[in-house]
Amino acid sequence: MSFIRKKLDEIKKPFEPGNKLEKYRPAINALDTFLFVPNHTTQKGAHIRDAVDLKRTMITVVLALIPALIFGMWNTGHQHFMQLGEEVGFMEAFIHGAWKIVPMIVVSYAVGLGIEFIYAIKRGHEVNEGYLVTGLLIPMIMPVDIPLWMVALSVIFAVLIGKEAFGGTGMNILNPALTARAFAFFAYPTYMSGNEVWVSEAGAVDKISGETILGKLAAGTEVPFESIHMFTGVIPGSIAETSTLCILAGALLLMLTKVADWRIIVSGFIGAALMGLLLNALPSLGVEGNDLTNFAWYNHLIVGGLAFGIVFMATDPVSAAQTLKGKWIYGLLIGLLAIMIRTLNPAYPEGIMLSILLMNVFAPTIDHYVVEGNVKKRKKRLQAKTVKTA
Amino acid sequence: MPKSVKVKRGLSLNLKGEAEKILVDAPKSKIYTIKPPNFHSIVPKMVVKEGAKLKAGDELFFSKYSDKTRFVSPVSGTLKEIVRGAKRRVLELRIEADASIDYKDFGVMDPLSASKEEVKERVFSTGLGTFIQQRPYDILANAEDTPKSIFVSTHNTAPLGASFEFVLKAKMKHFQTGLNVLSQLTEGKVYVGVDAESASELKSVENVEVVNINGPHPAGLVGTMIHEIEPINQGERVWTVRAEDVAIIGEQFTTGKFNAERIVAVAGNAAEERKYFKTLIGAEVKTLLSGQNPAGCRLISGDVLTGAKVEEEGYIDYYANELTIIPEGNHYRMFGWLPFKDNNIHSMSKTSLSWLFPKRKYDVDTNLNGEERALVVTGEMEEVMPLDIYPMQLIKACMAGDIEKMENLGIYEVAPEDFALIDYTNTSKIEAQEIIRQGLDLMITEVG
Incomplete structure (x- = not known):
């Protein structure tokens, strides 16, 4: 350890203040702090500090994503070989998926971190760790066959327009990963929806249908899956969103470590369930629904990107509501809207992306009204006081 | 039914290195120092010059913007040096102490039989106003104001905080007199916060309203008490006084002498002699170290959360009744950011497993x-x-x-x-x- 430390200190010398590479300090520091928690000591304020830091928080999210990612890699291969009618083992399917997905992750990290480094150097601050999560999320929510250059473009759009334009990490209004997906969705719709994108190399096989469940429902075709498939995730879909089981494993880690706010996750599912129940009740109210509205409410919770979105994207603390009460409202509305968009608007077979982005925009408003309650209390107290003395 | 403050949201840090409840006399300090920066936003206007002979209680300076509040010397001796910083800002007044303290006599006054004006005049003109803080803004009280109430907390919930119950044990009479003084300074009430769980005689103080304090830090802070009992509105003034300083105020009224005695708890996991030391305000830090070499340690005048860094050759701050010594943390931890690693460092976050051991006492450093x-x-x-x-x-x-x-x-x-x-x-x-x-x-x- 001390050997690596010494080597690092040597490498860092030309980057010290006053030397010619000083400008590039944030870049070398990012590498250094990845290996070592730095020797910085408290200079003002409290003299002792908690062990937690942003890196630890972000890595916890990455850990929570791992089960869904591994499952996604396997499922990609599994769906591919199933279409071809071939029976293959776990490893073969996994390797097929990994060959598709790892390059996407590499591209996402390389492009995104590249921009982050440039901005850190330009603005003279340290590289923030937020992109560790965003960079992994972006490939996980894309269809598997999307070309790598589209991934790269989406990342550039998300980081530049979604984040840096607002001032960087902590200042963005929209969730960057969803911004990337929304960009790809609207810029290249043929690669992001339809029945040929969800299973790897689906177009190569004749007469196959790689349609997602929600797509089938919207098209009115039969759904050949049981609830248990939808829950475990052996279904076509974006790379890592199919397995509700793996997502819940991640959710458990996030909630136990309090990295994600459980309020948003719980209220998000409640909202989705409520809307599902309401739609299921339509026939008994005399309104004839369609396949989507009649789809059992509990199935709504486990298909599509809903679970993934609520657990990993809605809980992004920067773009979510920040007050405790606000988080309940924010989560609930995301759930409600996601199912509403999904069922009532046939152009968008999945609504979670749009519903989260929409609520991202409204989160500051929700917070404003929650905080305003506190402000009013204070003003009332002052008023009561002035009336008494007057 | 006494008032009570119950706090749920907070954190009582369980740290190693608490001071033992043993009171010893600290070796006499040669120099005592008053640091004007301890009085936030006060610009001192000097009354005495370098070389002046002083008694304990003699005036040193007053505030440039309010000549009502006077600042006095804690010891008798010679004003040896006025240390100035940038723009001739006064940083320290170093007073070389006499062998034995010679007090200025302010005369005896019974705060309850004297008029409110007399009490107030005496408090601010004899240097006792320096012990009174004002909220809002957390600055020295303005002698022109009459606060709506005054708050004193005797329950120190800060990590490794000195126990006021122990510090005040031998000063209860003066503490009560001090409270009597405070009760003359406000139209409202004087609130004294006490640990709800202790059975100390602090609970039987008179002429004030006793408030039982429950819960983790920051339950014991005056700010918490004020918020629960009489929250401050725009335009209002509330005063706060530290518990030990109430006793100093009381003693000055009882004996006529300004006895700047300070009982300083030496604590922290790097402190060798962890005891309560009897000394005076502004004493040299090294007189409290019992010969310990503090190399590689952070010396903090005050507690680990709010104190100020001092040097071995420095002086204890005006209000500090703790000297906390913890190791400096200028070391690297390889991959220390991994979740669930290094659980020996306390964390409130559940990304560390330290929450599994709520009873454990932690070593801390300044990393x-x-x-x-x-x-x-x-x-x-x-x-x-x-x-x-x-x-x-x-x-x-x-x-x-x-x-x-x-x-x-x-x-x-x-x-x-x-x-x-x-x-x-x-x-x-x-x-x-x-x-x-x-x-x-x-x-x-x-x-x-």
Whole structure:
């Protein structure tokens, strides 16, 4: 350890203040702090500090994503070989998926971190760790066959327009990963929806249908899956969103470590369930629904990107509501809207992306009204006081 | 039915190195120092010159903007040196002490039979006003004001904090007199916070309202008590006095002498002799070290959350009744950011397993355990903020210098120390206390 430390200190010398590479300090520091928690000591304020830091928080999210990612890699291969009618083992399917997905992750990290480094150097601050999560999320929510250059473009759009334009990490209004997906969705719709994108190399096989469940429902075709498939995730879909089981494993880690706010996750599912129940009740109210509205409410919770979105994207603390009460409202509305968009608007077979982005925009408003309650209390107290003395 | 303050959101840090409840006399300090920067926003106007002979209680300086509050010498001796910094700002007044202390006689006064005006005049003109702080703004009280109430806390919930119960044991009579003095300074009440769980005689003090305090830090801070009992509205003034200083005020009224005695708890996991030392305000730090070589240690005048760094050759701050010694943390930890690693470092976050051992006492050092980052995580500040205030929103308003927002969000009710735990726990390592202090300073210049 001390050997690596010494080597690092040597490498860092030309980057010290006053030397010619000083400008590039944030870049070398990012590498250094990845290996070592730095020797910085408290200079003002409290003299002792908690062990937690942003890196630890972000890595916890990455850990929570791992089960869904591994499952996604396997499922990609599994769906591919199933279409071809071939029976293959776990490893073969996994390797097929990994060959598709790892390059996407590499591209996402390389492009995104590249921009982050440039901005850190330009603005003279340290590289923030937020992109560790965003960079992994972006490939996980894309269809598997999307070309790598589209991934790269989406990342550039998300980081530049979604984040840096607002001032960087902590200042963005929209969730960057969803911004990337929304960009790809609207810029290249043929690669992001339809029945040929969800299973790897689906177009190569004749007469196959790689349609997602929600797509089938919207098209009115039969759904050949049981609830248990939808829950475990052996279904076509974006790379890592199919397995509700793996997502819940991640959710458990996030909630136990309090990295994600459980309020948003719980209220998000409640909202989705409520809307599902309401739609299921339509026939008994005399309104004839369609396949989507009649789809059992509990199935709504486990298909599509809903679970993934609520657990990993809605809980992004920067773009979510920040007050405790606000988080309940924010989560609930995301759930409600996601199912509403999904069922009532046939152009968008999945609504979670749009519903989260929409609520991202409204989160500051929700917070404003929650905080305003506190402000009013204070003003009332002052008023009561002035009336008494007057 | 006595009033009580019950705090749920907070954190009592269990640290190693508590001071043993043994009282010893510290070796006599050669020099005693008054540091004007200890009195926030006071610009001293000197009354005496270098070389002046002083008695304990003789005036040293007064505030340039309010000549009512006088600052006096804690010992008798010679004003040896006035240390000045940039722009001739007075940093330290070093007084070489005589072999035995010669006191200025202020005469005896019974605070309860004297008139309110007489008591107030005496408090501020004889240097006792320096022990009274005002909220809002957390600055010295203005002698022109009459506060709506006065708050004293005798329950120190800060990590490794000195026990006022122990410190005041031999000074109960003076403490009561001091409270009598305070009761003459306000139209309202004097509130004294006591540990709800202790059976100390502090609970039987008179002429004041006793408040039982329950719960983790910051339950024992006056800010918490004020917020629960009489929250400050715009335009109101509330005063606070530290418990040991109440006894100094009382003693001066009883004996006529300004006895600046300070019982300093030496604590911290790097301290060798952890005891309570009897000394005087402004004593040399090295007289409290019992010969310990503090190389590689941080010496803190005050507690680990709110204290100020001092050097071995430095002096104890005016209000400090603790000297905390902890190791400096200028070391690297390989992959220390991995979740569930290094669980021997305390963390409020569940990304460390330290929460599995709630009884464990922790070693601490001054490592920042990370680097400063943008504010990302939400909801964590609220967990250590018992006041009905949105801490992150207030901090952001202070950073933006948005006065109206700061007012709305409750800037008048807070002091930097109320945000000390946020310094400690927040993931982004932002300096909440400093930001709040700057916010308060902005309010002083803009609103006053």
